[in-house]
Amino acid sequence: MGLKEVLKPLGAWRQIARKPHTILVPKVHREAAERYRGFHVNDLGKCIGCGTCAAVCPNEAIDMVKIEGIEGKKGDSGFRPRIDYGRCCWCGLCVDSCPTTSLRMTNEYIWIREAPDDFVYIPGYDIKGFEQKEKGYRKDKEHSFTDYHRVPMREKEPEERLQTFAEVVLGYTEEEARKEADRCIGCGLCISGCPDRMHIPDYIRAVASGEYERSVNIMYENNPFAELCGKVCTRRCESYCSLGNEGDPVAIRWLKRFATERFSDLKEVIRARKQELKDKSVGIIGAGPGGLTAAYYLALRGYKVTVYEAMPEAGGMTMAGIPKYRFPLPSLKKQVEFILSQGVELKTNYFVDPEKFRNLMEIHDAIYLGVGLLKPWKLGVPGEDHPNVIYAIDYLRKVNFNESVKIGNEVVVIGGGDVAIDAARVSRRFGAKVTIGYRRRKVDMPADREEIEGAEEEGVEIWEKIIPLRVEDAPEGRVKLVYGKARMVDQGPGRRPKPVLIEGEEYEILVDRIIVAIGQQADLTFLPQEFAEKMEVERGRIKVNERQMTSISGIFAGGDVANRVADAISAIADGLRAVKGIELYFQGKS
Template identity: 30%
Template sequence: MIFTSFLALMGIGFTAAVILGVASRLLYVDEDPRLAQVEDALAGANCGGCGYPGCAGAAAAVVAGKEGADVCIVGGEEVARNVASIMGLKVVTLEPRLAHVDCTGGIRAEENYHYEGASDCRAQHLLHGGSKMCPEGCLGLGSCVRACPFDAIFMGENGYPVVNPDACRACGKCEEVCPRGVMSVYGVTDSLLHLNQTSDCLAPCRQRCPGEINIPKYINCVKNGDYASAVQTIKERNPLLLVCGRVCPRPCETVCRRGHVDEPVGINMLKRFVADWEMNSGTRLPVHCAPSTGQRVAVIGGGPAGLSCAYFLRRFGHNPTIFESMPKLGGQLRYGIPEYRLPKDVLDWEIQGILDLGVKVRTEKRFGRDITLESLGERNYDAVFLGIGAWANATLRIPGEDAPGVMSGTEMLTKVGLNVRTGIGKRVIVIGGGNTAIDSARTSVRLGADVTLMYRRSREEMPANPEEIEGAEQEGVNFQFLAQPVEVVLDDSGHACGVKYVQMRLGEADASGRRRPEPVPGSETVLEADSVLAAIGQKPALDCLYEEDQECPLEATRWRTLAADPDTLQTAIPYVFTGGDMFTGPSLVISAIGAGRRAARAIHHYLASGKVTVPDNVLHGLMDYTLFKDVTDVELKERTAMPHVCDLDDRTQCFDEVEGTISESEALYEANRCLRCGLTCYDRDMPAPLLGASSDAATGKTVEVK
C-alpha cells in the first residue's frame, strides 16, 4: 500500500515536472540585457524625480522607447551620455534647463481676505482663487517648496519662492503643483521663444513694449550694478539695444506707473547706458546659440526686422543669410536716420555683433530682380523671411510735384547716408509732420539751408517725437502750421521755386482723434524755396513681389502692405514669413525688432514640425486692471535729464551726435526710481499699515474667512 502510494506520488511529480518544463519552454521571456545595463548607468538615487518609481522603472521606460537618454534628472550629462551609448543613440549636448519664478509680488501684493487654515497653494486657490488680489501672483504657501525632491526651492524673505540653480534638476515637480503658473521650467531657447501671455507677471511697461523686453528685470540689474546681466536680459528680446537706446520713442514710458507719481522712469536712458557700457568695455558679452540644425533661411532685407530675425534664427540653431539691396546693412537705420541721432560707427558695431554669430550676408541683391522666391527654392532654402521695409513714398498729389527741385525726404536722407550730393538749395521747404519730416529739416539745416517745415495741422497734432520737434526749433527750423500745399510753383525753366498753400483751421476730430483741418477761403499764399522735400508718408514697395507675366501668390492688403497672420506672421505661402514695415506700414524700430523675433520663432516651429502654434492666452494690447492710476506711498524723485554732448552753436554745423549717455551715478539713481511693478503690486517707499483683516476691493467691506 505504501509502495503504491509512493509510486503514485512519483508519477504526479514527474507529470508536474514535464508540464513545468514544457511551459517554461513555451512561456519563457528573454529579458533585454540593456535593462540591467541602463539601470546600472543611472545615478541609483531612486528619487522619483524622473516620474518613475525608481531607477528600474526609468530603465524600463528608456528600453521601451518611452523616454530618452536624458531621463535621469540627477545624473546630468555624463549619465545621459552613458545611457545613450548603451541604447545606440547619437550623443548631443543638451541645453541646461532650470526652474523659474515668474512673480515679484510676495509681501507687496495686497490680500482680498485673511484665511486661517489653508497652508497649501492648491487648496487656497480653490477658495475664490486665493487670498492675493493679483490673479496671477504667487500665493506664498510653499507648495512648490514641499514638492521639490532636491531641496532646490525655498521661500525668500520677500514672500515668493527662490530657486537655487546649483540644486535644481529641472524635474518639473514645482511646475506641476503650482496652481497659478508662477513656476515654470525652461532653458535659454525656451526663453527666446516665449511670447507674452496674460498669465505672465507683466508690468505695464512690459505690456506696452513692442519688443516684449523684461524691463523691470534689466532695471533691477542696473540697480544692483550688474550691467552684464542687464545687457543679456535685453538681448533676449532685442539685439539692437545701442540703436534703440538712441532712437526709440519709448512707448513703454507712456504707461510707467511712476508717471502717476511724478515722471516716468528713464527706461530708455538705462537701456542706452548698459548698451554703451558693453560697447565701451572693449569686449562683447557672449551670446548663446543652439547647435546648428543645418536648415537654411533666406532673410530678405537687412533693416531692423531682418537683422532681428536673422539674430534669433541663429540663436535657435538655424543658418540665416541676409540679402540686402543696398551696399551696407541697416536699412532705414543707416539710410533714413541721420548721423546726429545714430552714429554709423555705433550701428556698425552693433550689426557686427549679429554677424559674428554666424549670419551670412549678400549685399546689393535686390529681391524681384537678382533673387526671387523661385530662385531661393532652387538654392534649397527651407524658409524665407520678407522684411523689405517701406521705401516707397506717398505722393503730394498736387501740380508740379514731379518737377526738378522736388524730392522725397527719404531720398534726400538716403543720399546723405550714401555720402553723395543731395542737390538741395539754400531755401528748403519740408512738407510733413512726422519723424522723417523732422529728420529732413534738421539735416537740411546742417547742409547750410534755411528751412521751413510746412504742416497742415497744429503743432499739438504732429506725430513726430516731441523732443525732435523741440530740437528742430532750437536749431532754427521755421514752422508753418495749418498750411495745406496745393501746388509746387515753378520758375521759367520748370524748376521748383516755391509752394502755394492754403491756410487751414481745425474742425471736428477725425477717426484718428485729431481735429480735421479745413481750408480758410481766400487764404492762398506762396512761400518761396529752391528745394521742396515731401515727407508725408511711406509704404512698402510691393512691386518686387510680382514677376513678369506671373502674379505672385502672396497677398497684399488694401493699405499696400503684405498680408500675413498677425500672430505667426506666416503669409499665404507656408514657408514665407514677413514682419516690420512691410507688414505694418511705417512704424517704430522696436516694433520691427519685435516682429523679427516673432517671425524667427514661427520659422523655428515651422522647420521643426511643419506647423506654427501660439498660446491661446497670448497678450494682445494692455490688461486694463493693471493700468490703475492710484499709486500711493511713493516719494517724489525728479527724473534724470538727458545730457547733450554737442553745443547748440556747434551742432548745426556738423553731424556729431547730439544726445549723450547718462553717467553711472545717474543710472543708479534712475534705476532706483523704478517701482519694480508686477501686475498689480509695486514698491512703496513707506510700508502700508498691517491689518488683521483686509477690505474687499469691490465692496469695501472687511472680510475674514476662517
C-alpha cells in the same frame, strides 16, 4: 509725615465737579485728525493696478484682484488692490508709494460688522460710505517714496549741434544712470507698451545695481539692437510708465543707451548659447533691424541664415534713414557685426528681382521679407514733378551714404512725422533756413516730442495747418509752394482732428527745395507674378498672421512692410515673432 499727608489726597474729590475727558460713542462722533490714517479709498479711474501698494505692504494685506468693469489695457493691469483689514496695520506705506496717488486713506476709523468677510474689500469698488471723505492721510508727492523727477539728459548746445553730425545727446554718466534707474518701481506696465515686450524692469534694475553686463544680456534675450533702441526708439514704453501719470516717466531709452554703450565688444559680453546646427536654411530679404533680428535668433537656434541687402551696407532704414546725429555709424556697425559673428551670412548690393526671388525660394526652406517701405508717398498736387521737389527718404539716404545733395538756402519740409523732423534738422546742418509745414497742429504731430523740441531749438520753424495746393516754378532756380490754411474738425475723443481746407485763401512761400516727408509705401515689384498674385496685401501692407507668415506658406514678412507702426522696435518684434513662426513651420506645426 503728619495729618497733611492724610488730608491732602482728599483734594482729588474736586475732580467730581469737572467735565469728564471722555465722550459718549456712538452718540458723539469724534472726527479724527486731518491726516489720520483710517480706512482706504481708491480712485479706480486713476489707479493703474501697478501693484506697488501690494509690494510695499509689510503685512501682505493687499492683494491685486480682477474686478468687473475694468479691463486690462496698455499701461493698466486691470487689477485693483483689495485690502484685508484683518492684516492691515494702517501704516500708510501703500499711500506713500502709490505712483498715481489714487490710493489714499480717510480719517474714518469705525466700521462695525458681524461678518468677517466685510473686512476684506476693494476700496473704491465696494462702496462703504466714506468714499467722499475729504480728510485723511494722503501722499505728498515731493515727500514720498516715489521720485517723480527724471535725471535730465545732457545735450549739446543748439549752435554747436548745427556745426556737425555728431550725436546731439551726450548720454548719462554712471552716477546719473544709476540714479535714474533707481526711480523705477518695477511694476512692469511699460512692457505692455513695448512691441517687443522687452524685460524692461529687469534690465533697469540691473543698471540701478551696477550690473551693466547682466543688463545688456537681459536686453539681448529679445532684442539684438538694444543700442539702436537706446538711441532712437520711439519708446512707447515710456508713455505707459506708471511714474508718468503724475511725473516724468523713467528714461527707459536713455538707460538702455547707457548700458549698451559701455561695451565696445559685444562678443565678450553677450553670453548667448548657440544650439547645434540644423539642416534648414532661411533667406532674409532686407538687412534692416527686423530682418537682422530674425537672422540673429535663427542663427542662435542653429539655422543657416543668409541676408540679402540691396544697399551697400546693412542696417536698412537705420542705416539709410536715421540721421547720424541721432544714430552714429560706429554704433550700427558694432551691432551688425555682432549679429554677423553668430554665423549669419550677409550679401550686400544684392537687389532681389523676380528671377532672383524664384531662385531664393529654391535654395531656402523659408523666406523672410523685411524689405521696408521705399517708395515715398507723393503730395498729389500740380507741379509736384518739379526738379526742386525732393523726397525726404531719398534725401536722407543720400546724406547718410555721403552722396552729394544740393538743397540751397531755404527749404520747406512738408510733413509732421519723425522723417520730416529728420529732414528738417539735417537741412539745418547744411546751413539752410528750414520751415516745416504740417497740415494739423503741432500737438498732433506724430513725431517724438523731444525731436520736435530739438528741431525748434536748432532754429527750425514749424507752421501749423498748412495744406499744399500746387508747386510753381520760380526764377533763379527756385520753387514756389502755394498753400492754403486748414481748420481743425474734431473727430471725437481719442482721435486726431481732421484738417479741412479753408477755401478761397492762398498763400505762397518761395524756397530752394521742397522736401516731401508725408510717408512711404511698399514696393513689392520684386515679387514674381505667380507670388504677387497669391500674396495678400491690405491697405498697402503685406498681410501676416500672428506668427508673421504671409498668405503664402513658407514666406514670412515683418517690419514696415507688414505693420503699420513703422518703427524699429516693431520691426524687431516682428523679426522675433517670425523666428518662432519659422521654427514651428519647420516642425510642421503651422
